[in-house]
Amino acid sequence: MAIKNAFYAQSGGVTAVINASAAGVLETARAHSDKIGKVFAGRNGIIGALTEDLIDTSAESAEAIRALRHTPSGAFGSCRYKLKSLEQNRREYERLIEVFKAHDIGYFFYNGGGDSADTCLKVSQLSDTLGYPIQAIHVPKTVDNDLPITDCCPGFGSVAKYIAVSTREASFDVASMAKTSTKVFVLEVMGRHAGWIAAAGGLASSKDCEIPIVILFPEITFEKEKFLAKIDSYVKQFGYCSVVVSEGVKGSDDKFLSDQGLRDAFGHAQLGGVAPVVANIIKDGLGLKYHWGVADYLQRAARHIASKTDVEQAYAMGKAAVEYAIAGHNSVMPTIERVSNTPYSWKVGMAELSKVANVEKMMPADFITEDGFGITEKCRQYLSPLIEGEDYPPYKNGLPDYVRLQNTGVSKKLGEFKL
Amino acid sequence: MAIKNAFYAQSGGVTAVINASAAGVLETARAHSDKIGKVFAGRNGIIGALTEDLIDTSAESAEAIRALRHTPSGAFGSCRYKLKSLEQNRREYERLIEVFKAHDIGYFFYNGGGDSADTCLKVSQLSDTLGYPIQAIHVPKTVDNDLPITDCCPGFGSVAKYIAVSTREASFDVASMAKTSTKVFVLEVMGRHAGWIAAAGGLASSKDCEIPIVILFPEITFEKEKFLAKIDSYVKQFGYCSVVVSEGVKGSDDKFLSDQGLRDAFGHAQLGGVAPVVANIIKDGLGLKYHWGVADYLQRAARHIASKTDVEQAYAMGKAAVEYAIAGHNSVMPTIERVSNTPYSWKVGMAELSKVANVEKMMPADFITEDGFGITEKCRQYLSPLIEGEDYPPYKNGLPDYVRLQNTGVSKKLGEFKL
Structure with a gap:
């Protein structure tokens, strides 16, 4: 397998732990430098890919990447920007391919919620639709907890x-x-x-x-x-x-x-x-x-009071995404599978992206008490493990010592692109 | 010195650390059982004294009292109730004396802000005004940080x-x-x-x-x-x-x-x-x-992210209040005296209550930048040490394990009193 570079971007509303997923992606990719070259992050999400505004994450120290695990928000910037369908906006997909080609990108990691899963799905189909070989893996993230298949959503x-x-x-x-x-x-x-x-x-x-x-x-x-x-x-x-x-x-x-x-x-x-x-x-x-x-x-x-379970799962999703890519998968999303409630245990699973995109998981009716004002025991059993454990960030002068990356830009090789 | 009981009450808006002051009062009183008998807490502040609704804190375990140090809010209930002047409402002061006499109370610890300092001052004057011997010590507390003399206010x-x-x-x-x-x-x-x-x-x-x-x-x-x-x-x-x-x-x-x-x-x-x-x-x-x-x-x-400095100071104020009472003081308030900024160090001082009551400490003008939108370096040097250190509460099932006391009532010896 030829070494290819990877693209990683954060999408939609950020969370306390989306950067933990970024740490999972980046540290795992670095551990597999025989398979994955550089990881380029999109500055402000997919907009970074469209405008060729890429960040060279290899310029960041191991310490800085490690600190992402305890830093809230999106370290590379996020955006609310949904790609239209290929039929409606072929121009954007062709531009993506142009950028991927110019920077030898063979892996696409997209860290977001439902809308982003749809974008990721479309990118995963580029080999078929436009003949550009790419493996697209979605990294789940949403405070809304509404992605299907996965037991819960990081964030x-x-x-x-x-x-x-x-x-x-x-x-x-x-x-x-x-x-x-x-x-x-x-x-x-x-x-x-x-x-x-x-x-x-x-x-x-x-x-x-x-x-x-x-x-x-x-x-x-x-x-x-x-x-x-x-x-x-x-x-x-x-x-x-x-x-x-x-x-x-x-x-x-x-x-x-x-x-x-x-x-x-x-x-x-x-x-x-x-x-x-x-x-x-x-x-x-x-x-x-x-x-x-x-x-x-x-x-x-509120990273200062993040759930340890959540931090671990967010990291694990980023790690699994890279491992799945290396194993040759495309158009999938790592998931959290609940193994047992007490004691809580979970493992990493995998979902087809086509089954994730555009599907919203609602609260089951039996999670709400009959009077409509409370949660049932069943809901409690589902929720409780998800808030278990504390994972405090380091402090400096009384404040959390969150990292800011250098976010060094990659030299542009292409002309401008108007969004 | 004859052993006398003590009264303790929380007043006004509660804070993340007012119970740490309570722990300081109670643990120190327990350590001096040769001087102080029982500590009766007012249920819902001074109202508890007026209505003879007293809580026997001796019924609480040492463990429960210790846990107050990491529990926010007012464990005995607080109230917004300011005593009028002796001239305007002599009836209330006479009732207080009646209750103090009935329960052999010789020490009065009042944990609150500016208004409460005024109430405490009035109580401290009861020996002179109404001939009842009592030592009243104010324990400072207010998130508003507006008490004078003390460098800062617990909370x-x-x-x-x-x-x-x-x-x-x-x-x-x-x-x-x-x-x-x-x-x-x-x-x-x-x-x-x-x-x-x-x-x-x-x-x-x-x-x-x-x-x-x-x-x-x-x-x-x-x-x-x-x-x-x-x-x-x-x-x-x-x-x-x-x-x-x-x-x-x-x-x-x-x-x-x-x-x-x-x-x-x-x-x-x-x-x-x-x-x-x-x-x-x-x-x-x-x-x-x-x-x-x-x-x-x-x-x-937000006790979960309380300042360690604040917790320690709140506890120290409660402890000092009892020590001052034992040393024979009346009508005083322990204070925080800043010794140095870097490294931050402080010690416990003492203020005359008459100089505290009804005096509001405002922000110095040179703490605000010229454009009116920011803080100056001087302000930063004042504030920074106050947020230093973390003092996390214990957790159980993902939630802070805050204590709720039994709050056992003391048998009433007097008739009813209408507020």
């Missing part, structure tokens, strides 16, 4: 841990304050289509640490009266409660609850989150004092 | 660390996304009167990890055009930027920026935070994509 476990920890902590806080002040704490979390992240808030309550938590899932239509009755009963029983609300919750009019048509004093439309809306509903309906928070990027960037 | 260092870490992490995130998506991340933090917490966001950027951060302090009147020019220049230079905005920022009309008179589609007033307001200003003024988060309780409950 999700760390968000889940962050939300579970934060919900427990804020609940302890509101419990202390409830006598004379705040009785309800509302936390808004990500998840526009699926309630995986909101579900993780339910882990904050456990048998040895019971906490009244009301979860608002995007899968469940919001019913105001039912919601207020639930809050009221919890506050009467416990003195306080916490609400974890998914940004994607909709009302019976099928509109996002966050989309309240808010106007400022001048009548200008204002964008708000769903947390203040829910807080206002509680104030208006029950007259209870509340506080609300919006985790936003904090939740998916 | 602040951990919020500062949380905000610095979160700002760095979210900034890494937005930097990755900036090419095709979000260019500005806005984080709302606590601090209605003083910008101490917002200032901590500035620590996210350091010499070896430069990050463009715009801080909006409550001390500085918000000027839209100047703010937009700053954001614009940062985004042009770095491709992205982060904004850390204090909830207390005001415009030139002296109104809170968060108070935008928002109305929903039906004309109902809606309460929002300042983060979405700032985000909308950026969108309208510069057309940039943004994300925003509101840390709220998460910041002050």
Whole structure:
């Protein structure tokens, strides 16, 4: 087998552990220098490939690559850019081939979620469609946990841990304050289509640490009266409660609850989150004092409290992608296969990319309690292992010592390309 | 010296380390059982004293008390309840004495901020004003960092660390996304009167990890055009930027920026935070994509990323309070005295309570850069040591193993008291 260079890119929303997958790809490729030459990373994802804006990762020290494992976000830059179909935009695929040829690239590693899996699938078909021999392997990543086949998605476990920890902590806080002040704490979390992240808030309550938590899932239509009755009963029983609300919750009019048509004093439309809306509903309906928070990027960037399980799986996916490529595979994605729950064990599997692309894994209905406000024991058994273990980054002067790569550009060999 | 019992209560907004002070009080009192009998905690702060709702802390195991050191929030419940002056509400003071007498209480430890210092001062004067011999010692606590004399306040260092870490992490995130998506991340933090917490966001950027951060302090009147020019220049230079905005920022009309008179589609007033307001200003003024988060309780409950320095100081304040009481002091507060910056060292001092109560320590003007958007080197030297060190709690099943005390009530000896 002739030595070929590889291309690696990060795609879509970044996570606390996508760089751990990058470390897995890069360290494994370096360990197989008899098979893989240089790994070129796309600056800002696939845009880097299209514009021939490549980063020479061989310029980075082993120490820097190792530090990616504990650094959140996308070290090479990410992008939201989905390739259209070959029929719709043949020009982009021909450009990719031009760039791959110019830099002797025979391996394509794409680190992303559902949309990216589709792009990766299209690249994997370039041998057939346009006659350019390339092996394309998808490296799974998404905080939304919605890729099919794989038991879970790297990036999700760390968000889940962050939300579970934060919900427990804020609940302890509101419990202390409830006598004379705040009785309800509302936390808004990500998840526009699926309630995986909101579900993780339910882990904050456990048998040895019971906490009244009301979860608002995007899968469940919001019913105001039912919601207020639930809050009221919890506050009467416990003195306080916490609400974890998914940004994607909709009302019976099928509109996002966050989309309240808010106007400022001048009548200008204002964008708000769903947390203040829910807080206002509680104030208006029950007259209870509340506080609300919006985790936003904090939740998916929180490498400081990443799940050890998640970090290990993210790394393993990057490593397996390279190993699969070396073994001759194309158009596949490494997966996480759950072997057992207690003790939790898992192994690396493999999925056909054609079965991954454009398929969204939703929360099973039996993961949500009958009243629609909580998680079932089955859901708990699924989620719990994913937040297990801590994997603290090193600190310097009180702050996490995250790495920034040099990101040395590769000399361009081709003309410009307009996106 | 006859053995007397002690009263301990937590007051006002809780913190990640107020229970560490409680551990300091309780462990030190236990170590001096020849001087101090039982420590009774007020259930829900001073309300527990007024209503004779006392908790017998002697029922808690040494292990449970030890675990307070790593548990956030107020283990005995807190309250927002300020005693009026003796002239205005003599009845409450007489009731306190009645309760103290009934339970042989000779020591009063009050763990709180500025308002609580005032209450503690009044209690310390009960020997003079109402002839009841009591020693009252204030244990400093406030995330607002606004108590005078002491170099810093327990609770602040951990919020500062949380905000610095979160700002760095979210900034890494937005930097990755900036090419095709979000260019500005806005984080709302606590601090209605003083910008101490917002200032901590500035620590996210350091010499070896430069990050463009715009801080909006409550001390500085918000000027839209100047703010937009700053954001614009940062985004042009770095491709992205982060904004850390204090909830207390005001415009030139002296109104809170968060108070935008928002109305929903039906004309109902809606309460929002300042983060979405700032985000909308950026969108309208510069057309940039943004994300925003509101840390709220998460910041002050985040024991999982508490500052080791803060934990140690919080414990030391509780310990010193008991030692001062045993040494015969009354109407004082232990303080933190900074001995040197590099390496950071500090020692325990003592302040007269009369000099603490009703005095607010503001940010020095020379801690804010001339343009009003950043922290000076002097500010950095003050803040940096306060976030130094990590002090992770133990974990169980992926979650921090925080303690909940039994909080066994003490039999009442008196009649009811209406608040």
